[in-house]
Amino acid sequence: MKEFKKLLQFSKGYNLMYFFAILSIIISQVFNIISPLIIRTTIDSIIGSEPITSIYIQKLVNFLGGKEFLNKRLWIIGIVIICNAALRGLFLYLKNTLASKSAETIAKRIRDKLYDNIQRLPYDYHVKADTGELIQKCTSDVDTIRRFLAIQLVEVAGSIFMLTFILGIIANLNKKMVIISIVFLPFIFGFAVVFFKKVRYNFEKADESEAKLSTTLQENLTGIRVVKAFSQERYELEKFDVRNQEYRKLSNKLVSNLAMYWSISDFFSMTQVGLVIVLGSYLTVKGELTLGTLIAFVSYINMLVWPIRQMGRTLTDMGKALVSIKRIDEILSQPIEELVINGEEPVIEGNIEFKNVYFEYEKDRPVLKDISFTANKGDTVAIIGSTGSGKSSLVHLLPRLYEYNKGSVKIDGIELNTIDKYWIRKNIGLVLQEPFLYAKTIKENIRLSNPKMPDIKVFNAAKIAKIHDDINSFEEKYDTVVGERGVSLSGGQKQRMSIARTIINESPIVIFDDSLSAVDTETDIEIRKALNLRKHKATTIIISHRISTVSEADLILVVDKGKIIQRGTHKELIEKDGLYKRVYNIQSSYDEE
């Protein structure tokens, strides 16, 4: 029930439409149920001489001209049957349209809300989240809910109504026959429920196996260059073959499970129908049942058996929808990141001050310890240190991707955690370690944050990032579409593209998180020279493992195990014994060689 309540927030404005969908299936069932009564009356009372017991049918017969009149014009009854079928069709059409329309709208709203929440979840959530799982929740889980609303729920409502209505009618037709007609129904229903509950595990296994198969395919396609470089084709083929075989095995198992179910269930259903025919015929011969009533019973039992058999399956499938609602709720109930809290938007100049800052991702496991340094507007601060020493964590504090636990960070004298996240992120350009490019043109990728940016700015940014000449060498120049994840560009070109994309915004603070690593030393020097020309426009923080990249910085911080162990200019640091000098010596001797 809790799960249904969760759906209600998405169905606002469509509840009435959904109610009409259910009403339509009920009305269509009424027309469906009337049909055997018309045939019964025709056989027993219009053609035969049995009295008409129902006053409603008597009224209808009178309205159509009376028994005698109809007896000579049976075609009128044919038309009534056709009209009845047409009306049933009309209401079925209405049910399908209304249910699908409301289900589609609800599914769209859920997708919108999920997408909106995903955009607003904190950075840390996305660092840890499984992308495949998120995609599955936004696609197949939403689709399961859509099918549940568009098909299963209305069908079950219709079947429950039909069951009650038909039982009411046949109870009036012949009491003895009612017992015979329904004796197997609970068994057919129970068998369906038990069976589908049991095979649900097999369904889930097959689903999982299919997901594994597509993940293997996706991984292979994404990493195809690594596969080729390491001659891993055979291993990949074998891996895929194992997954493929596993999926085939599980699918086959499911198919044989279902084949067994449908044949056993068909056997019980046919036994139920057969029982009605045999015992009904016996009672008819004995004179306890009219021929028309027997035909009505056979029709009704056919109407009941198949939906009841299907309902067992539908009810178990509905369980899947409940699981899907729970799964999407895992995203919806995550606390979203408040980007604007006080709405203050101070002009950011670029003066940065860290004072005794501590930070930890997990309790009591500090990643940054007692970090203090100052950078004035326009300064370049370089951070160097071994992998895992805390360099990225340090710079991630500035755009407030994470909050420091102790100490103080001030931007132009204002405590960082009082500046809105939205505003500070707009004022900090962050070039990440792994550049991500959209499957768009180069120009669109560079002016991503503002598509109205004039071409001249795009060219200038590309020139500073030393990618302008490369772009001009492409046939379509700035209109070249880069493939998914920019596969047609080299690693260094992608890094330079993402540098151009960041510096075009002319943010007062720019951070390069090891984003020159794939660029050769010469290009690295040229980029830094170009950046130096705009030195007074932005405070720059550069993370690198390369001494040549950090050597010209106004301040170099050497970080180890979350602490600043050395600081100063290149000149000062190479004169002191310590990590910096050691790295410098290693890299210089390597360069000389």
Ligand SMILES: Nc1ncnc2c1ncn2[C@@H]1O[C@H](COP(=O)(O)OP(=O)(O)OP(=O)(O)O)[C@@H](O)[C@H]1O
């Ligand atoms: N989201 C996270 N949750 C928990 N621990 C993390 C998270 N991100 C990083 N860490 C841990 O924090 C420590 C510092 O990581 P960080 O990425 O800041 O190092 P780094 O110096 O930038 O390394 P590299 O040079 O390899 O990029 C590492 O031990 C890392 O495992």
